[in-house]
Amino acid sequence: MSLLIKNGRVVDPANKIDEVRDVLVEGSRISRVASGIKVKADTSLDASGMIVMPGLVDMHVHLREPGREDKENIASGTRAALKGGVTSVLAMPNTNPAMDSVERIAFLQGIIEKTAHTNVFICGAITKGRLGMELTDMSALKKQGIVAVSDDGASVDSEALMVEALKNARENNVAVICHCEDKSQSAGGVVNLGSISTRLGLRGISRESEYARIERDIQLAEKADAAVHIAHVSCKESVEIIARAKKRGIRVTAETAPHYFSLSEESLLGYDTNLKMNPPLRTKEDVAAVKKGLKDGTIDAIASDHAPHTEHEKAIEFDRAEFGVIGLETELAVSITELIVPGIICWDALAAALSLNPARILGVNKGTLSIGSDADIIVVSPDQKWSVQKENIASLSKNSAFLGKNLSGVVTYTICNGKVAYQSAG
Amino acid sequence: MVWTRKDLLGLDDLSREEIELILSTADSFKEVSSRQIKKVPALRGKTVVNLFYEPSTRTRVSFEVAAKRLSADVINIETETSSVKKGETLIDTGTNIQALNADIIVIRHNYSGAAMMLARHLNISVVNAGDGWHEHPTQALLDMFTLKEKLGKIDGLKVSIVGDIAHSRVARSNIWGLIKLGAEVTVCAPEILIPPAIEEMGVRVSYDIDEALHDADAVNVLRMQFERDGQNAFPKQVEYFKNFGITKERLQKAKKNIIVMHPGPLNRGIEISSEVADGANSVILEQVTNGIAVRMAVLFLVAQGEGQEK
DSSP states (O other), X not given: OEEEEEEEEEEEGGGTEEEEEEEEEEXXXXXXXXXXXXXXXXXXXXXXXXXXXXXXXXXXXXXXXXXXXXXXXXXXXXXXXXXXXXXXEEEOSOSSSOSOSHHHHHHHHHHHHHHOSSEEEEEEOSBGGGOSSSBXXXXXXXXXXXXXXXXXXXXXXXXXXXXXXXXHHHHHTXXXXXXXXXXXXXXXXXXXXXXXXXXXXXXEEOHHHHHHHHHHHHHHHHHHTOOEEEOOOOSHHHHHHHHHHHHTTOOEEEEEOGGGTTOOGGGGGGOOGGGOOSSOOOOHHHHHHHHHHHHHTSSOEEOOOBXXXXXXXXXXXXXXXXXXXXXTTTHHHHHIIIIITTTSSOXXXXXXXXXXXXXXXXXXXXXXXXXXXXXXXXXXXXXXXXEOOGGGOOSSOOOBTTTTOEEEEEEEEEEETTEEEEEOOO | OOOOOXXXXXXXXXXXXXXXXXXXXHHHHHGGGGSSSOOOOTTTTOEEEEEESSOXXXXXXXXXXXXXXXXOEEEEEEOOHHHHXXXXXXHHHHHHHHHTTOSEEEEEESSTTHHHHHHHHXXXXXXXXXXXXXXXXXXXXXXXXXXXXXXXXXXXXXXEEESOOTTOHXXXXXXXXXXXXXXXXXXXXXXXXXXXXXXXXXXXXXXXXHHHHXXXXXXXXXXXXXXXXXXXXXXXXXXXXXXXOBOHHHHHTSOTTOEEXXXXXXXXXXXXXXXXXXXXXXXXXXXXXXXXXXXXXXXXHHHHOOOTTO
């Protein structure tokens, strides 16, 4: 089987390509990237006027299986991923039960094998049950196939345990992803602490509860001589702390989510629970700082933090509603709308943030259009507009922060492992 | 000025003109309560449901009296908050009440934003009788009505709000309303009871009660809720009274005719001394009386509201 993608603007930061080229796929791999490839391929796609780039590697996805298949499952989540141009996801371990043992990971791998529509990498838990008390057997989990560990949803409060985890991760070559939150400071909070929490009469989550824990985790990584990755960066101070640490040569990487560079706390004035997530939407100044962090490379990656919840878990009082928003289907378009259209970053940097960098952080061989690499490719119509409508969401849950919003950039084709796995209707 | 809103959710949303319309409508309803037969047929055939998720006597009774003086039929539903978790959702409760062809729901809820959420999901009117720490618009309206009655105007008045600002819906609604009507507002409390960035609502912050009272035309004294603190409450109460309690001595240093308001129920000897609560400057019972007129006005107006927003 061969597939030829013709005349697209190929954006491949790994090979420093940003030019009109043809891409030839043979079997499941990329075999040529060149101008004017004259081959009679089984399938030929005209990508004139479109962007051809590596499929997205979303390193922060909650697929909810096992445990909450009513919110999402491997099949539905990865179908939504394809629609959003995502060809690889990292499944976070806060399932029920948590991914903290070889048996559970083997079980999950069985489901992935049978039902996934994209590549699914697994993130194991740092501690058993994600309770922060006892470390998981990281080397055994690694042998079983995990690429990263995280207690996402919680931070490991014990410094001693965290240092130990970072050392284990270094020895086992596993990425450590930190959900940085000091819950002693943030408990009970539901929105950013500041003028909006005051105005709405809601408990606030301070910025300090985030950035103080980032500062701590960076220090611990330095102590353990290990790399550390900071999840969902939302505020200015966090960006500054990470920038300083990078300057000092500490091996820290960071991701943010599209809602942190597109929405600010003012949009919460109507108590819309689809805008409730953790960390919370911050101020306009923070949004600007996150954008700047993406522009200058302080923030390496964009990940959705796709967190599906059922309608009845959201259509309740703001305090009681679940934290989290879905994002697989909108992350590329929000990034194009907020970062490319206003000229904040170029396509090369965007492809790096969405594909190459997360692949590198996780140590997986994805995110490039190199010859011989897995043919995970997307074709994007960059100027095409669309509106986010509940009826058109593929995810089982509809809790998008962008409902009703008009976005630029439509995924026209998603090619996963050499096959056209998704094609837009329009 | 014509009232077009289906709901009254807070004073944050309202324009100065809308607030003035409620106050002038209340003015015309006030006289009804002093008649021999305290009833007008304005809401005859309408059904008002008081849906209270938090214990409240005075607000609930005030709304009930107001609705009855307008000839509405009134149903009271009082629900323990704890059972909400097990039982039906607020939206389901609301749609069920709507299905009974009720016309107005008056809701008191312990969570901020509950009234707004309910209003968004229903076609019938929703009146916020207090949601969490967010807003208690009719309380602020009756406070302003009383101030206007006593001092002739709101514009240019200096009003100090004293007490637990952070957790007070009464404070928030008063701030929005007073500022829109041109008053200068000072909030005064120990630092831990002042929420962050409160200045952005347009108020001045003071940590010194004497300073906050100096020059003030009126002081609105909030209820302190130490009962939540259990056995630690007593020393804190004494401490609070010493530093922030409104006493005769403190008032003697303020303007002679300073108006003293309190939304009730009173904690005598904690936030206010009995001498002050019962003294010549106090308008606390007049507030209660005015509450009826203000709530009659609100019920009357939302019942006329065309629902043009939705």
